[in-house]
Amino acid sequence: MRNTPWQLFRFGFIYLNAIPTGFLVSPLLHNSAYLGWLAILGGYAMSLFFLWFTVRLGLWDPQRPWVDFGDKLVTKWIHFPIVALILFWSINYAAMDIESFTLFFSTNYMRESPQWMVILVVGFVIIITARWGLETMIYISDGLFIVIVVTIVAINVFFFQDAHSEMMIAFIRHRNYDSVIKDSLFCLTFFAEWIVFLFLAPYLKFDRRSFRNLAAAGILVVLASLFQWATAILNFGPYLGREMQYPLIELMRSASGILGNSDPLVIGLWSSSLFLHSAFLIQVGVRCLATLLKLKDMDGPLIVILGGTAIVLAYQYAQDPIQFLESFNSFGMAMFFLLMEFIPIFYWIAAMFRKRKRRRKPQPNSS
């Protein structure tokens, strides 16, 4: 594979940007309201702590994905259950992506179409994207990056003109810090999905610049989220804004001028990054299952059956959308995601002990 500088940054941005763009603004308007900016920044600051451990763990053996060398650090008895947990998390997360997108698309555009049909179409796109392989997905993210950044900037500049900027004083006057702490943890779970990047080796290897690249990708995601949140709150206010599931879409659909009714273009770009997000999660699940069952040449059927399982899970969630949204935005779910993000720290601690053991070994020869 041909590597170029900042490739990890671009892939990181496309992967991390997909979910906050679509689903972070509404919960922030609901809880933190005017202090959403503090929750976003707090969540990002905490995510850097997790990133440092992830990069250190990736540097332990940059040539191989973590799933292959993890058992050298913590033994197979501990490593395999953790890999199984990541498999469970990744497939469920892909299913939640599919159902979230289906809910969004069905409520805004294809109201008469049955949900299972939208789920099936979206699911097939994700499976085909995953089937192309990690290498192709990294190249796709290279191409998508600049288009998505330009679109985000254009939209926010355009909608900021009509915003009620006099409300900005409330950003520093409000004092509901309890909600901010809880929302910071919620944002943290969106920004700190660093563990998936440990699966990119050998296509993208970790080196001393990886922390910089991924942290920069995180900053760009934070800026995009901040602008989207500010655009929504300054146009609708916290009370009307929290009544809307997708405030930015409402803005785009009601706008006139250059970007009036630009929602199909923007949604096309956002959905491509969301599909890449889900396809990468399926790839992560495939790597985990292939390691657990020691399968080397079965990537094709694994992608299809795991993708199919994610689609069936999305179909199950579609039976009760209210319960699904409650679970998606619940604190318990956020804590489960946070648990996954602690995994690199656990392995890093084990790696510290391994290093000490390896250093002690040469000593007997000196006698």
Added chain:
Amino acid sequence: MIALLFLVYSLVEWYMAKKKTRAPREKWTMLILIILLSAWNFVAVVNDRWITPNQLILLLFGWMDQF
């Protein structure tokens, strides 16, 4: 119907992959996995009360929602 669709699709993929691999263990492991996951998916589609991962997660972590 969705479960059956992916059973057929994954069996086609398995048939193509089994020509490339020489290890019989891989072929059979994959086939058993396809059958087991398809059975799970089939029950999940047919039975509305079949457990979902989100329910399992909230069973373990749902108590944190009170904070």
